[in-house]
Amino acid sequence: MTIKPLHSLFCLFFVPGLATAAEKTTYGLNEYARLDDIDLQVAAKLDTGAKTASLSARDIKRFKRNGEHWVRFYLAIDSAHSHPIERPLARVSHIKRRAGDYDPEQGEHYTARPVINLDVCMGTELRSIEVNLTDRSAFQYPLLIGSDALKHFNALVDPSLKYAAGKPACSNDAHTAE
Numbered sequence: 621m622t623i624k625p626l627h628s629l630f631c632l633f634f635v636p637g638l639a640t641a642a643e644k645t646t647y648g649l650n651e652y653a654r655l656d657d658i659d660l661q662v663a664a665k666l667d668t669g670a671k672t673a674s675l676s677a678r679d680i681k682r683f684k685r686n687g688e689h690w691v692r693f694y695l696a697i698d699s700a701h702s703h704p705i706e707r708p709l710a711r712v713s714h715i716k717r718r719a720g721d722y723d724p725e726q727g728e729h730y731t732a733r734p735v736i737n738l739d740v741c742m743g744t745e746l747r748s749i750e751v752n753l754t755d756r757s758a759f760q761y762p763l764l765i766g767s768d769a770l771k772h773f774n775a776l777v778d779p780s781l782k783y784a785a786g787k788p789a790c791s792n793d794a795h796t797a798e
Contacts, residue, residue, distance in 0.1 A: 644774050645745060648781030653763055654788035656739040656746065658705060661788060662697065662762050664742070666777045670766035672713060673749055675738070676756035682709060682734060691734045696757045707736040713752045740769070743785030747772045 653664040655675075678696040682689060689709040695701035714730040733752040740749055742765075749769040756762055770777065778784065 644776045645743060646776045646778050646781070646784055647742065647770075647773070648784040649777065649779045650761065650782045651742050651765075651785050652783060652787050653765070654741040654790065655763075656741055656790070657707070658695070658738075660695070660697075660701075663760075664763040664765050665759075665761040666765050666770060666775070668767050668770065668777055670764055671768055672715070672735075672766045673740075673751045673769040674733075674754050674756060674764045674766075675751045676759070676762035677753040678755050678757070679704075680734060680753050691736060691753065693734075693753055695762070696755050697762045707738075710735045710737050710750055715752065715754075740765075741788040741790035742773060744789050744791075745773055745785075746790040 647666055649666060651664050651666060652661055654661045676696040677693040680691060680693040682691050684690065690706055691709045692704050692706045694704055713733045713735045715733055716730050733754050735750050735752045737748050738751045740747055747769070749765075749772055756764065
């Protein structure tokens, strides 16, 4: 007789969680991502331990255009990307420095990075996400997608998988969800 009430209690607490999980898209540790604004496909690392997304960029300069803040940069991916890219500046992010990156003479425990909005396609999902710009050329993946962006993709990350979503296949008329 005590098993039925426990079974009912189990269903009340855990079945709704299964429904939520079923609505999410499962991605692997690495995925292909198309940067629609830049018309470029790159390999990305999905990192639930990172808060923000980062794109590999170099020669990053902030400037004003018609009273608005903008940023000009070059992709730090390979030598084929030799033209500058200009985007409105969404904000400036303060990223905590790693212990090995801290310079006691500067006395700063963070680094300021410009942030832009970028339309990114993974699998069949197109989302507008915030991406900070920093030189990631020392890393294997030019794009890191952190937890804030993963929430926009309604993502579950299975680290045992790679490229689970396949090549980006967002339709041209797909709208970006927030």
